[in-house]
Amino acid sequence: xxxxxxxxxxxxxxxxxxxxxxxxxxxxxxxxxxxxxxxxxxxxxxxxxxxxxxxxxxxxxxxxxxxxxxxxxxxxxxxxxxxxxxxxxxxxxxxxxxxxxxxxxxxxxxxxxxxxxxxxxxxxxxxxxxxxxxxxxxxxxxxxxxxxxxxxxxxxxxxxxxxxxxxxxxxxxxxxxxxxxxxxxxxxxxxxxxxxxxxxxxxxxxxxxxxxxxxxxxxxxxxxxxxxxxxxxxxxxxxxxxxxxxxxxxxxxxxxxxxxxxxxxxxxxxxxxxxxxxxxxxxxxxxx
Amino acid sequence: xxxxxxxxxxxxxxxxxxxxxxxxxxxxxxxxxxxxxxxxxxxxxxxxxxxxxxxxxxxxxxxxxxxxxxxxxxxxxxxxxxxxxxxxxxxxxxxxxxxxxxxxxxxxxxxxxxxxxxxxxxxxxxxxxxxxxxxxxxxxxxxxxxxxxxxxxxxxxxxxxxxxxxxxxxxxxxxxxxxxxxxxxxxxxxxxxxxxxxxxxxxxxxxxxxxxxxxxxxxxxxxxxxxxxxxxxxxxxxxxxxxxxxxxxxxxxxxxxxxxxxxxxxxxxxxxxxxxxxxxxxxxxxxxxxxxxxxxxxxxxxxxxxxxxxxxxxxxxxxxxxxxxxxxxxxxxxxxxxxxxxxxxxxxxxxxxxxxxxxxxxxxxxxxxxxxxxxx
Numbered sequence: 001x002x003x004x005x006x007x008x009x010x011x012x013x014x015x016x017x018x019x020x021x022x023x024x025x026x027x028x029x030x031x032x033x034x035x036x037x038x039x040x041x042x043x044x045x046x047x048x049x050x051x052x053x054x055x056x057x058x059x060x061x062x063x064x065x066x067x068x069x070x071x072x073x074x075x076x077x078x079x080x081x082x083x084x085x086x087x088x089x090x091x092x093x094x095x096x097x098x099x100x101x102x103x104x105x106x107x108x109x110x111x112x113x114x115x116x117x118x119x120x121x122x123x124x125x126x127x128x129x130x131x132x133x134x135x136x137x138x139x140x141x142x143x144x145x146x147x148x149x150x151x152x153x154x155x156x157x158x159x160x161x162x163x164x165x166x167x168x169x170x171x172x173x174x175x176x177x178x179x180x181x182x183x184x185x186x187x188x189x190x191x192x193x194x195x196x197x198x199x200x201x202x203x204x205x206x207x208x209x210x211x212x213x214x215x216x217x218x219x220x221x222x223x224x225x226x227x228x229x230x231x232x233x234x235x236x237x238x239x240x241x242x243x244x245x246x247x248x249x250x251x252x253x254x255x256x257x258x259x260x261x262x263x264x265x266x267x268x269x270x271x272x273x274x275x276x277x278x279x280x281x282x283x284x285x286x287x288x
Numbered sequence: 289x290x291x292x293x294x295x296x297x298x299x300x301x302x303x304x305x306x307x308x309x310x311x312x313x314x315x316x317x318x319x320x321x322x323x324x325x326x327x328x329x330x331x332x333x334x335x336x337x338x339x340x341x342x343x344x345x346x347x348x349x350x351x352x353x354x355x356x357x358x359x360x361x362x363x364x365x366x367x368x369x370x371x372x373x374x375x376x377x378x379x380x381x382x383x384x385x386x387x388x389x390x391x392x393x394x395x396x397x398x399x400x401x402x403x404x405x406x407x408x409x410x411x412x413x414x415x416x417x418x419x420x421x422x423x424x425x426x427x428x429x430x431x432x433x434x435x436x437x438x439x440x441x442x443x444x445x446x447x448x449x450x451x452x453x454x455x456x457x458x459x460x461x462x463x464x465x466x467x468x469x470x471x472x473x474x475x476x477x478x479x480x481x482x483x484x485x486x487x488x489x490x491x492x493x494x495x496x497x498x499x500x501x502x503x504x505x506x507x508x509x510x511x512x513x514x515x516x517x518x519x520x521x522x523x524x525x526x527x528x529x530x531x532x533x534x535x536x537x538x539x540x541x542x543x544x545x546x547x548x549x550x551x552x553x554x555x556x557x558x559x560x561x562x563x564x565x566x567x568x569x570x571x572x573x574x575x576x577x578x579x580x581x582x583x584x585x586x587x588x589x590x591x592x593x594x595x596x597x598x599x600x601x602x603x604x605x606x607x608x609x610x611x612x613x614x615x616x617x618x619x620x621x622x623x624x625x626x627x628x629x630x631x632x633x634x635x636x637x638x639x640x641x642x643x644x645x646x647x648x649x650x651x652x653x654x655x656x657x658x659x660x661x662x663x664x
Contacts, residue, residue, distance in 0.1 A: 186388075
């Protein structure tokens, strides 16, 4: 009797999560698999086959876009880590107890504004008639207004800005758990600042670093809005390619295949990353 | 009593550590106030004090994590004030040990040697050697979380000792251990200190740790050194009332001197007990002065009033046993005196019929020489 009630409450608690996973993740993806394995042989006539995947391999522009998306995402992840680590270190280890909360909140504030608005903020700043360009012409540093938008650097800056918070949060939580005495012991035993960072702080923070990198990489590779708005037609982001297949060309079969390829590609990159750093999903993402 | 030098002609005159007039303020708070001391080579020196007395700040200054507001710290005769912590040959065992969890035992010990660029074969030899000396030759490949509390302790010491430091600082490293292990580690630490023959500076708030292990102990209170001396000196000849109250157990009264006569002081406590003291410490103790009176329980004999006493003790009180605190050889009785206070006295409990029991009428006796008075 007692155990029945326990089981029932467990089922009830678990049900929303199970429904969410089943209806919104597993079911659509199964539909996508089926969809991606259909070849169009004539109008409204489909056959089972790998034609959509073969198309992808045969068309360099497709896999070039995927590789470009992948390498730029890795660059964004790396930059986010490079910028995020000192910020996280400052919040967790250097800032006083009182200012720590305020700093953390400051990092969170951009999240209160939607992605779209933030991207338009960048556009206001960077476009030809935007704030920076007109300021530079006003002070006479440049003769002609400059278009800062629609290039790779802008896309990368925009992406780093969007995702860096997701790097800082897990880093702060791992660094926060590190005993200050460990850093002092590192110095006490004769290490200089660089040795302590390389041999003690970074290895200790590795789970947080990997977890932040996985989240940031996945978000970047799957982002759509920022590359489109800041990169324009030149951005050639893979999600744009998927969007094109679904919406513009109405080729759902090929779009589904591309979606799967993106998922497979990012998963492989994450797996390689985990292998290289000797971490597991269980002690990184699952922990923070 | 802030400046003290340990002058022992039998010891090597060279001092491993010398602190002179160290001050440290955090804003308006004086954490360390005019502390001076010298520690002879190869000795075990403890700094004992209640929490918040500034002992950890003092240790952090020696290690280089804090800079003194004024004063000088010399290691082997050279001032280290401008030397960063990683260049000082002072190693530290942290309160929670701060072993590196991402490295195994070997890596933990080798870390310091790698930092100073020792070559690989030498590191291997030194690490094996130090593990041998702490009697843990087989743990090199273990992870830190696989070690027991006592093993971690020894690895933390080995990690420092492998660097051959001039001074080893230990910041209450036994605090996290359970009682049994703590007792065992006290002896172990003393043996390790003998074996390495390095100067150990041990910080603790636990007086038994300090008294058992140390050659010399400094009692610290509110940022100042109250007294430095051998453990038995501190116990038997405290120089201040704080030391008398902090080291060992004492019965304590506040009172007033009523008469001075031939080196003996008649004192009356606030509650009206009258006793004689032959030991007044501090200047200007004369008739009418306020004093603190201390008598250690082991110097008070309690006997049944009905039995025959020696009768030559200067102080005697009648009372009734309130309770017997049995603790083997350290058993005590709590005696309710005529004015209603409780007085502790050590007793021998043999298990026989003559043992004191609650409700017995007893006479407490102690000598004037064991009654210490301190000027308030």
